[in-house]
Amino acid sequence: MKILVCLKQVPHQDARLDIDGAGTWIKEDGIKFEINSYDTFALEEALRIKDAGEAEVVVVSIGPDRVTQALRTALGMGADRAIHVKDAEIDGSDTLGIAKVLAAVAKEESPDLVLMGLMSDDGNASAVPPMMAELMGVPSATAVMKATPEGDGYRCERELEGGALEVVDLAKPCLIAVQSGLNQVRYASLKGIMAAKKKPMDTKSAGDLGLSGVVGAAGAKAQIEKIYAPVRGEGAEIIEGSTDEVVTQLVGKIKELGLL
Amino acid sequence: MAEPDFYLSEEQRELQRALREFVGKEIAPIAAACDAEERYPLEIFSKLGGLGYLGLRFPEDVGGSGGTCLDYAILCEELAFGSAGIALGIYVHMALACAALEAFGTETMKETWLPPALRGEKIGAWAFAEAGAGSDAGSIATRAVADGDDFVLNGSKLFITNGPIADFLIVVASTEPEQRLKGLSLFLVERDRPGFKVAGSLSKLGVRASEMAELVFEDCRVPRENLIGRENRGFLDSLRTLTLGRIASAAFATGVARAAFEATLDYAGKRKQFGQPIGSFQAVRFGIADMAVQIEASRLLCHRAAIAADQGLPHGREANMAKLFATEACTKIVERALHFHGAAGFMSESPIQRFYRDCKVFELGEGSSELQRDMIAREIGL
Numbered sequence: 001m002k003i004l005v006c007l008k009q010v011p012h013q014d015a016r017l018d019i020d021g022a023g024t025w026i027k028e029d030g031i032k033f034e035i036n037s038y039d040t041f042a043l044e045e046a047l048r049i050k051d052a053g054e055a056e057v058v059v060v061s062i063g064p065d066r067v068t069q070a071l072r073t074a075l076g077m078g079a080d081r082a083i084h085v086k087d088a089e090i091d092g093s094d095t096l097g098i099a100k101v102l103a104a105v106a107k108e109e110s111p112d113l114v115l116m117g118l119m120s121d122d123g124n125a126s127a128v129p130p131m132m133a134e135l136m137g138v139p140s141a142t143a144v145m146k147a148t149p150e151g152d153g154y155r156c157e158r159e160l161e162g163g164a165l166e167v168v169d170l171a172k173p174c175l176i177a178v179q180s181g182l183n184q185v186r187y188a189s190l191k192g193i194m195a196a197k198k199k200p201m202d203t204k205s206a207g208d209l210g211l212s213g214v215v216g217a218a219g220a221k222a223q224i225e226k227i228y229a230p231v232r233g234e235g236a237e238i239i240e241g242s243t244d245e246v247v248t249q250l251v252g253k254i255k256e257l258g259l260l
Numbered sequence: 261m262a263e264p265d266f267y268l269s270e271e272q273r274e275l276q277r278a279l280r281e282f283v284g285k286e287i288a289p290i291a292a293a294c295d296a297e298e299r300y301p302l303e304i305f306s307k308l309g310g311l312g313y314l315g316l317r318f319p320e321d322v323g324g325s326g327g328t329c330l331d332y333a334i335l336c337e338e339l340a341f342g343s344a345g346i347a348l349g350i351y352v353h354m355a356l357a358c359a360a361l362e363a364f365g366t367e368t369m370k371e372t373w374l375p376p377a378l379r380g381e382k383i384g385a386w387a388f389a390e391a392g393a394g395s396d397a398g399s400i401a402t403r404a405v406a407d408g409d410d411f412v413l414n415g416s417k418l419f420i421t422n423g424p425i426a427d428f429l430i431v432v433a434s435t436e437p438e439q440r441l442k443g444l445s446l447f448l449v450e451r452d453r454p455g456f457k458v459a460g461s462l463s464k465l466g467v468r469a470s471e472m473a474e475l476v477f478e479d480c481r482v483p484r485e486n487l488i489g490r491e492n493r494g495f496l497d498s499l500r501t502l503t504l505g506r507i508a509s510a511a512f513a514t515g516v517a518r519a520a521f522e523a524t525l526d527y528a529g530k531r532k533q534f535g536q537p538i539g540s541f542q543a544v545r546f547g548i549a550d551m552a553v554q555i556e557a558s559r560l561l562c563h564r565a566a567i568a569a570d571q572g573l574p575h576g577r578e579a580n581m582a583k584l585f586a587t588e589a590c591t592k593i594v595e596r597a598l599h600f601h602g603a604a605g606f607m608s609e610s611p612i613q614r615f616y617r618d619c620k621v622f623e624l625g626e627g628s629s630e631l632q633r634d635m636i637a638r639e640i641g642l
Binding site for chain 2: 069072073076187188189190191193194196197
C-alpha cells in the first residue's frame with residue numbers, strides 16, 4: 001500500500017501579509033511559512049493508515065527551497081520519503097497547472113491512495129484535488145470527514161451544506177480531499193525529528209516530469225489580475241448614546257426610511 | 261536578511277517549530293489557570309514524555325532520545341515562553357533528578373526509574389535546599405547515618421520544586437558533617453518510604469504552576485543501594501548536575517522575555533492614543549527596540565555556553581555569564597513590558613502581570629546574581 005500526500009506550504013497564520021510591488025501576490029521576504037492546515041489533516045490520516053498496517057507514506061510539495069522545511073516537518077511526523085518539485089518554470093501556474101504537476105508525480109509513484117486537503121489556506125480555490133483526480137483518471141471525494149477501508153477501497157463521508165453527510169464508496173486507486181478537523185494531528189516526536197534527516201528527499205523539475213512548456217504562467221488559462229484589500233464602504237452610521245436613546249433613534253431612522 | 265538563528269541545524273529549527281506548536285496548543289492555553297490555581301498540569305509530563313522530549317540528552321539505552329545541550333536550550337526557551345512555572349517543573353525533573361540518576365546512579369536505579377521517568381510516568385524532585393542552606397551548601401544539616409545495610413535520614417528540606425507531586429527524590433544529605441561540602445552524599449528516596457513526608461505545599465509569588473513543598477525526614481530508613489554515586493562525593497556530583505542549570509535558567513529567562521516582548525510589540529501596534537499607535541512614539545519604540553536587542557544577546561550568550569558544552573569545551577564562565585545577563589535582562593524587559601501596557605498589563609487577566617511575577621525567580625535560583633558575579637570575577641582573574 002502506497003499513499004501519496006500532497007502538501008502545500010502557505011504563509012504562517014500569524015504572518016503579517018503585505019501586497020507585493022506587482023500587486024499580484026504577497027511579499028514573501030521575511031515571513032514564516034507552515035504546512036497548509038487542511039493538508040496536515042490529510043497527512044495525519046495517512047500516518048494513521050500507516051500505523052494500522054503496512055503502508056509507505058510519500059509526501060510531495062511544489063515550490064522554492066523553503067518548501068523543504070514543510071517536507072522535513074512531514075518526515076519528522078512519520079512520512080517515509082519526500083518529493084520536492086522545484087522549478088521556476090512552474091511559477092505562475094494556475095490551479096490546472098499545479099494539478100498537472102501533482103498528477104505527473106502520481107503517475108510516477110502509482111499510489112493506491114492520494115490524500116490532500118480540501119483547499120489551501122492562502123489560495124482558497126478548492127480546485128486542485130478534483131482536477132488532479134480527473135487527470136489521473138481515478139475516483140475522488142472532497143470535503144471528506146471520515147474515510148474507512150471498505151472492500152477494495154474507501155467509504156467516505158462527505159460534509160454537505162447544512163451539516164448533512166453524504167456517503168461515497170471509492171475503489172482504489174482513488175483521491176480523497178479531506179475537510180479540516182477529521183482527526184487530531186499529532187506532534188512530531190523528538191526521535192521523528194532526529195530521524196527525518198536520514199529519510200530520502202528527491203528533487204524534480206518540470207522537465208523531469210515531462211511538463212516543460214505545459215505548466216507555469218505560459219500554460220496558465222487563468223492569471224491573477226491583482227489582489228487588494230477591500231475598500232472601506234460608505235453610508236454606515238453609528239448611533240451612540242444610552243440604550244434608550246439608541247433605540248429611539250434607531251426606530252426613528254427605520255420609520256424615516258419607510259421600512260416600518 | 262539572514263535568519264538570526266542561522267547557526268541552528270535543520271533538525272534544531274524543526275525541533276523549535278515542533279515545540280512552538282506543542283507549547284502554543286498544549287501549554288499556553290492552560291498557563292493562566294495553572295498559575296491562578298497553583299496547580300501543576302501532570303498531563304504535560306506524559307505528553308512531553310510520550311513524544312520523547314523528556315528524554316532529550318539522555319542515552320537511548322535508558323529510554324532517552326539523545327540530543328545536544330543546544331537542543332536542550334531550545335526546549336527550555338520554548339517551554340518557558342508558554343509557562344515559566346510549567347517549564348520549571350519539567351526542568352527539575354529532567355535536568356536535576358533524572359540527570360543525577362543517569363550520571364551517578366547504579367544500573368538498577370537507572371533501569372527501574374529512568375525509563376518511566378523519561379516517559380513522564382514518574383516524576384522526580386531534587387531535594388537540596390534547606391532553611392539554613394541555599395548558596396551555602398556546606399551548611400546542609402540533613403543527616404544520613406549508616407546503620408547496618410541502611411542509612412537513616414533525619415532533617416528537613418525547604419523550597420523543593422515538584423515536592424508535592426514527585427514519585428522519587430534525589431536527597432542531598434550530610435554523611436560526614438565535620439567535612440561540610442566534602443561530607444555530602446546523594447540518596448534516592450521513593451515517595452512511599454516510611455519516615456518521609458511532604459510537610460506542606462508552599463505558596464509563591466511567581467512560577468505558581470510549579471508546586472513547591474517542605475519535605476521532612478524522620479528516621480527515614482533507606483537501603484545502601486539507594487546511595488547515588490560514592491559516599492561523601494555528593495557535592496562534587498551536585499556541581500556537575502548544576503552547570504546545566506545555568507544554561508537552562510538563561511534559556512527560561514529568554515523565553516519569558518520573548519513572551520513579554522511579543523505581547524508588547526503586538527500591543528504597541530494596536531493600542532492607539534492621540535490618534536496613533538503607541539508604537540509610533542519614540543519612548544515606546546526605543547524601549548521595544550532595546551527589548552529585542554537584549555533578548556537576542558541573551559539567547560546568543562545562552563547558546564554559546566550550550567555549544568561549548570556540546571563541543572566538550574570548558575563552559576562554566578560562559579554559562580555563568582549567560583545566566584546572569586539573561587535573567588537580569590528578563591526582569592528589565594518584563595518591567596518595561598508592563599509599563600508599556602499601562603493599566604491593561606496590571607490587570608489579573610493579563611499575562612504580563614504573570615511574567616512580572618515569574619521573572620524574578622530566575623535571578624534567585626541556580627545561583628543568585630551575586631553568586632554569578634562572584635564566580636565570573638574569579639573566572640576572569642580577580
